[in-house]
Amino acid sequence: MANAAEVKVAAVSFHSKDQAYNIPKMSEISAAAAKNGARLVVFPEMSSTGFLYPSINEAKPNMDTFPGKATEAFGRVAQKYNTYIAWGYIEFDPATGVAYNSAAIVGPNGFKGNYRKHQLAVGDDNLWRAPGNLGFPVFDTPIGRIALLVCYDDTQLQSLLLPALRNADIIAYLTASLYNPKSEAGGSDNHTTIGSMATLPGWIGINVVGADSSGVDKVMEMTLIGPGGSSIWGAQGNVLASASATNFTDPKQPKVVYATINTSKSNPQREFWLKTRRPELYADYNFYRPTHDSNVNNVSAQVSAVLVQYEPKTGAVEENSKVIDRLIDEKILGQGLNLAVLPFNSFIGNETITKENVAKFAEPLNGKSYNIAANLAKKYQVNLLFSMPEVADGKYYETAILFDFTGKQIGLYRKSHLNEVEKTWATAGNELPVFNSPIGRIGVVLNDEAHIPEVTDMYMLKRANLLLVPVAYNQKDYGGDVKIPKGLIPEESNKGMFIWFSMAQHSQAFTLVANYVNGAHGDVGQSALYSLVLEEGFYPPNIAPKDKELAHQVVFATNQNQNLWTNQQQKVVERIWQAALPLTLPKDNACFQEWQKNSTSPIICKGLYK
Incomplete structure (x- = not known):
């Protein structure tokens, strides 16, 4: 498919509530962004459903399916204004009864795609939602090849490398990183924000449109803030646009920032990486490393x-x-x-x-x-x-x-x-x-x-x-x-x-x-x-x-x-190692070539086994 080289995109800082509020408000914002020339509009993680639900039963009234309420509503906007809309939601799979932290994208002519978050943060994220099982799809569209990632996915480099190996032009990165003031208990629990993504686009060599939650919420007597700061990066790592960050005294409401990205611009970093990488040295990607790994050195050294x-x-x-x-x-x-x-x-x-x-x-x-x-x-x-x-x-x-x-x-x-x-x-x-x-x-x-x-x-x-x-x-x-x-x-x-x-x-x-x-x-x-x-x-x-x-x-x-929000042990154990196989295959391997060609399939070697 021939893709446009220059594409105007929009990243939205959004304060999510429930579906009754979120879907109409997001439709309104998407229409306005499209009228302003945006061909891709990106909202935060779980933005259409809300996400401050301590249990699956409390979430169920606002959970959605794929296709579902949001795909229908946003699909109408996308069709009318010839744009693409990406957002996060809590997905309920009626065939299995399993819930996922998911992201979806819709576009003109009935286009739609779905992704389920792989890396679930220790704590609330993995209490009643399952890790994703759709691989790392890359959706081919007239504005470029688009991948979706959700929040904590960015704690593992493989989450970005796999879409990049499938020749993604753009990553729509959706996060909702509510956190406490550092003076409160739990204030160092999770720092997956737009700031965590900020140093990665230039290393991977990929355009990123990142959207984060904004505003202040009260949950079980805790004050939580969404930091906002939704941003757009070019594939060379340069910040093309960034929304102001939220703070506790100024809980900013929805904010849209725009930038034009160029998917055909020369990218020496990505070219060097793809030309120089040696998959035969990366076999460790395929192995689970448990807590009793004999290589671990836990002795503190000054x-x-x-x-x-x-x-x-x-x-x-x-x-x-x-x-x-x-x-x-x-x-x-x-x-x-x-x-x-x-x-x-x-x-x-x-x-x-x-x-x-x-x-x-x-x-x-x-x-x-x-x-x-x-x-x-x-x-x-x-x-x-x-x-x-x-x-x-x-x-x-x-x-x-x-x-x-x-x-x-x-x-x-x-x-x-x-x-x-x-x-x-x-x-x-x-x-x-x-x-x-x-x-x-x-x-x-x-x-x-x-x-x-x-x-x-x-x-x-x-x-x-x-x-x-x-x-x-x-x-x-x-x-x-x-x-x-x-x-x-x-x-x-x-x-x-x-x-x-x-x-x-x-x-x-x-x-x-x-x-x-x-x-x-x-x-x-x-x-x-x-x-x-x-x-x-x-x-x-x-x-x-x-x-x-x-x-x-x-x-x-x-x-x-060990008392900070992450450590090496946690990163090694949390990694979804089953998804990493393509990183270890040479580019002339038949399984790799099929996976790369069938860029929305989670299955490696699907057509090679009879």
């Missing part, structure tokens, strides 16, 4: 780390290593350190390694650079990660080596996701290992591997406590600044680079980035620690200056976040 950023001289291994030595020495005086992370290709600088120059820069293990790094680890009694181009048995690799505080090698990682230049000279590693160390379980992401969301997911599933990320990053090739709509998270947390921010949030592993400053590549420094629940504001990103040479010190403790 970490005092330095992230070394400096201005390098290309290829000057000894000179550069002396600068690193000096910077660590300046920081360690009178202080205990137990971890040091150096930038990508740590001693040779940010020179691009090519087929023509690799022989000049590559070294064997136990060579000059290796021994300098080992001696630094031993001298300062720290666990130390450095990286270099490696030569071994006639092959070249991009390699990271982890030393313990005695200078002993305890981990070796060969970059597994190579960019186009690296593919001309390097051999890819075939593992995503996690290394046990005195300070926890460590995963390594080398430079632009941050592009690949599945790498983050694999380290989460392998129960890494720490992600160490040596980079040579100039903010031009990928990523960009965190720009979460104002009022949704504390402003102290609203900073950093959105991919690194999301890596920490979604792996629930402390993410430590070490970068260069200046130099021929124009690297921007800003070495940083990203914490596990940075949207809470208790542990905001700790970021080094942009243009200063230093060993930036960060101090934190692992396995201390």
Whole structure:
């Protein structure tokens, strides 16, 4: 189907009540938005039915079916004004008697589609509603290929990756994230809001139209607020429009924001991801990891780390290593350190390694650079990660080596996701290992591997406590600044680079980035620690200056976040692992191709079994 490239869309902040109020009001808002040119109008989660129901019996008078009352009413509006309307509702399946937290979409000429939320939040969300069983459908329309996601779905990267692999152009993201003031009991229960989605569109490379509830409600003597902030993002991660956030003194009523998205615009991030991803390394997606996973390290470790950023001289291994030595020495005086992370290709600088120059820069293990790094680890009694181009048995690799505080090698990682230049000279590693160390379980992401969301997911599933990320990053090739709509998270947390921010949030592993400053590549420094629940504001990103040479010190403790709204254990156990199979299939696999082609079917290999 030929799709329009530029599409005007609308996101609605809406205060839901009951069906008798919601459906006529939403019809009215949809008609007005369509008259204003919107070809897609998105409402929040459970907006047509309301959702403050403690039991299924109390919800039943307002539950709906598919098709049902809302599809009929909104279908008339969609037909009359030639638009598409997406909304959330509590679905009752009369064939089974099961209730779901669902989203539907209708359009002209009787078009309609349905999606059932997969990821149900611990607590009220899963007391009487079942997880979805319709897969992750992508609906082909004249305005683009549209997927639906609901609220807590966004706590798992696979919820966005699966529609993206089905070539979705737009995700309609519906949430209703009522929460308490932080001063009240339960105030840290669930922070799935528009703010949680905000750093993901640019990482996945997809347009997102996000709608959240607004207004204040009283439930069982509790005051709850819908934060609003409905927003629209382009596929490059830029905020195209955002509604103001609700607060307790200003409970704003329905608010519609508009933007034009371009579904045909070049998208380097998504292109890099699709070209570079390696499904054969992602088998862990297919396995359930229970609470007794032997890989779990629940021991709390105090970490005092330095992230070394400096201005390098290309290829000057000894000179550069002396600068690193000096910077660590300046920081360690009178202080205990137990971890040091150096930038990508740590001693040779940010020179691009090519087929023509690799022989000049590559070294064997136990060579000059290796021994300098080992001696630094031993001298300062720290666990130390450095990286270099490696030569071994006639092959070249991009390699990271982890030393313990005695200078002993305890981990070796060969970059597994190579960019186009690296593919001309390097051999890819075939593992995503996690290394046990005195300070926890460590995963390594080398430079632009941050592009690949599945790498983050694999380290989460392998129960890494720490992600160490040596980079040579100039903010031009990928990523960009965190720009979460104002009022949704504390402003102290609203900073950093959105991919690194999301890596920490979604792996629930402390993410430590070490970068260069200046130099021929124009690297921007800003070495940083990203914490596990940075949207809470208790542990905001700790970021080094942009243009200063230093060993930036960060101090934190692992396995201390059990009382906050999420943690790695919770994310691993909650994940709907049965839905992830397509992420592990190569693009030429017959099952994958059929799943991709039949983009609304939840079944893999439906037509291949007789």
